[in-house]
Amino acid sequence: xxxxxxxxxxxxxxxxxxxxxxxxxxxxxxxxxxxxxxxxxxxxxxxxxxxxxxxxxxxxxxxxxxxxxxxxxxxxxxxxxxxxxxxxxxxxxxxxxxxxxxxxxxxxxxxxxxxxxxxxxxxxxxxxxxxxxxxxxxxxxxxxxxxxxxxxxxxxxxxxxxxxxxxxxxxxxxxxxxxxxxxxxxxxxxxxxxxxxxxxxxxxxxxxxxxxxxxxxxxxxxxxxxxxxxxxxxxxxxxxxxxxxxxxxxxxxxxxxxxxxxxxxxxxxxxxxxxxxxxxxxxxxxxxxxxxxxxxxxxxxxxxxxxxxxxxxxxxxxxxxxxxxxxxx
Amino acid sequence: xxxxxxxxxxxxxxxxxxxxxxxxxxxxxxxxxxxxxxxxxxxxxxxxxxxxxxxxxxxxxxxxxxxxxxxxxxxxxxxxxxxxxxxxxxxxxxxxxxxxxxxxxxxxxxxxxxxxxxxxxxxxxxxxxxxxxxxxxxxxxxxxxxxxxxxxxxxxxxxxxxxxxxxxxxxxxxxxxxxxxxxxxxxxxxxxxxxxxxxxxxxxxxxxxxxxxxxxxxxxxxxxxxxxxxxxxxxxxxxxxxxxxxxxxxxxxxxxxxxxx
Numbered sequence: 001x002x003x004x005x006x007x008x009x010x011x012x013x014x015x016x017x018x019x020x021x022x023x024x025x026x027x028x029x030x031x032x033x034x035x036x037x038x039x040x041x042x043x044x045x046x047x048x049x050x051x052x053x054x055x056x057x058x059x060x061x062x063x064x065x066x067x068x069x070x071x072x073x074x075x076x077x078x079x080x081x082x083x084x085x086x087x088x089x090x091x092x093x094x095x096x097x098x099x100x101x102x103x104x105x106x107x108x109x110x111x112x113x114x115x116x117x118x119x120x121x122x123x124x125x126x127x128x129x130x131x132x133x134x135x136x137x138x139x140x141x142x143x144x145x146x147x148x149x150x151x152x153x154x155x156x157x158x159x160x161x162x163x164x165x166x167x168x169x170x171x172x173x174x175x176x177x178x179x180x181x182x183x184x185x186x187x188x189x190x191x192x193x194x195x196x197x198x199x200x201x202x203x204x205x206x207x208x209x210x211x212x213x214x215x216x217x218x219x220x221x222x223x224x225x226x227x228x229x230x231x232x233x234x235x236x237x238x239x240x241x242x243x244x245x246x247x248x249x250x251x252x253x254x255x256x257x258x259x260x261x262x263x264x265x266x267x268x269x270x271x272x273x274x275x276x277x278x279x280x281x282x283x284x285x286x287x288x289x290x291x292x293x294x295x296x297x298x299x300x301x302x303x304x305x306x307x308x309x310x311x312x313x314x315x316x317x318x319x320x321x322x323x324x325x326x327x328x329x
Numbered sequence: 330x331x332x333x334x335x336x337x338x339x340x341x342x343x344x345x346x347x348x349x350x351x352x353x354x355x356x357x358x359x360x361x362x363x364x365x366x367x368x369x370x371x372x373x374x375x376x377x378x379x380x381x382x383x384x385x386x387x388x389x390x391x392x393x394x395x396x397x398x399x400x401x402x403x404x405x406x407x408x409x410x411x412x413x414x415x416x417x418x419x420x421x422x423x424x425x426x427x428x429x430x431x432x433x434x435x436x437x438x439x440x441x442x443x444x445x446x447x448x449x450x451x452x453x454x455x456x457x458x459x460x461x462x463x464x465x466x467x468x469x470x471x472x473x474x475x476x477x478x479x480x481x482x483x484x485x486x487x488x489x490x491x492x493x494x495x496x497x498x499x500x501x502x503x504x505x506x507x508x509x510x511x512x513x514x515x516x517x518x519x520x521x522x523x524x525x526x527x528x529x530x531x532x533x534x535x536x537x538x539x540x541x542x543x544x545x546x547x548x549x550x551x552x553x554x555x556x557x558x559x560x561x562x563x564x565x566x567x568x569x570x571x572x573x574x575x576x577x578x579x580x581x582x583x584x585x586x587x588x589x590x
Contacts, residue, residue, distance in 0.1 A: 081418040081419070208432065212429055212432045213418065214417060214418050214419050215415060215417070215418070215426070215478075215481065216415060216418060218376075218381065218412040219411070219481075221381050222381060222405065222408075222409065223405050223429070223430070223433055224401040224402040224406075225401075225432070226401060268421060268422060269421050269465070270419070270421050
């Protein structure tokens with residue numbers, strides 16, 4: 001068992017290790033001496049270009065996306081007081097996926113590279129607005145509206161696959177949906193970072209409210225919590241951060257569900273204290289899984305990130321369920 | 330000393346009046362025992378008085394200011410509200426649960442200031458839960474949780490306490506302790522409104538009794554005058570034997586009516 005004071009150190013070490021591995025592991029080995037040498041050359045060498053133009057944006061994006069998933073998962077679990085809540089619950093991820101898929105379907109992504117993430121962000125915001133307009137007024141109605149919006153968006157994706165003009169398009173859409181950080185570049189980071197940071201701010205401001213919700217909705221309201229505002233913060237924060245994340249990486253499951261569960265016992269289960277460590281562990285998990293997608297030897301394609309998070313995440317989740325079963329009376 | 334005045338409030342659900350034109354005025358120093366059969370509208374009335382439910386008709390004012398226009402956090406500091414059967418949603422420690430009662434006083438971010446920690450310690454000791462402070466709240470028994478929740482309500486030192494069945498699930502000693510404490514608050518100038526089903530305890534400790542039936546307030550006044558066998562017969566439709574209402578030795582006992590015997 002890790003001590004309560006030790007976890008920030010552990011999280012920092014793990015994140016640093018993950019980042020270094022992510023910068024170091026790939027198709028080619030980068031010699032640190034060559035990299036260091038590049039700093040003193042007027043023209044960057046190939047090793048430096050690989051590091052700065054491929055691996056660095058991929059790592060930064062991995063940290064941003066993983067932290068968004070973990071933070072949003074922690075806020076939603078606190079808001080809904082449901083251990084199964086995760087960022088995809090409110091229809092935001094499905095909306096981002098539909099937006100991105102439409103960009104591929106109509107060939108926009110072929111003419112303009114950032115069309116996919118832009119359409120993804122637009123899709124996420126549209127889905128969030130739909131969830132909000134139908135589901136405002138209560139927590140349960142918001143969950144139900146989120147499920148309905150998810151279904152609608154998933155239906156749209158299926159429709160795009162159904163009517164795809166050719167097999168290549170079907171393949172491209174399917175592969176995109178599996179989620180990946182491959183092909184990350186600084187343009188993508190610059191596009192999504194403002195949305196993600198704004199989303200984090202919204203989510204962070206719900207901290208005190210979700211603490212009060214430990215007492216249930218009636219008592220939280222009596223303590224001055226404006227539940228409508230809390231729900232709006234959580235939904236907007238998720239739409240901005242996870243929507244933007246999904247728009248560039250595709251759907252990545254389980255991180256948002258798992259990260260809060262991993263850290264919760266170490267912070268005394270207090271919802272607001274789960275937020276920061278959940279974001280950190282979301283980033284750690286995502287970066288490590290992304291490193292694994294590169295380290296696992298495959299014949300052709302890299303194994304996709306979303307596929308690996310599901311495969312690795314499920315047994316981990318089983319373990320958590322068994323642990324919960326032992327703890328509950 | 331706070332004064333709450335409700336004027337002609339009605340709450341409608343599906344065309345039916347759950348609260349039907351209730352008017353009453355209460356002020357600090359009173360401990361009002363709200364009694365009535367199940368479904369009489371007691372909990373709804375408490376929600377309206379707490380400012381959590383806006384009535385369809387009528388107004389509630391605190392110290393002359395309309396409740397509907399009150400700032401949420403100012404209201405949260407002024408009055409505490411305990412719903413029926415409160416639950417802890419996460420296994421936070423008892424101490425942490427109680428500290429949540431200070432939410433309106435706390436900044437959005439940051440830890441609990443030291444003087445507030447002293448306040449938490451004091452209320453934990455008051456409800457006899459100091460030894461359980463580190464226990465996860467979800468592992469408490471029903472009565473223990475009720476005591477912890479009462480501490481949660483009192484930690485912010487509110488002028489008004491609205492408690493919906495605060496004695497439910499408490500063993501005799503803690504029920505006596507609990508209601509004695511509510512009376513103590515009233516004697517200290519606070520306004521306490523609590524719905525109670527234990528009529529003997531209400532007869533002994535409440536300074537005033539409010540009686541609800543089918544959404545209407547049918548009696549409200551000092552315990553000794555209101556709590557009579559005739560009234561209980563009318564409200565609960567059972568024969569009752571009331572002795573010494575409003576005194577420390579009061580007893581309310583229900584007896585089978587001759588028709589049932």
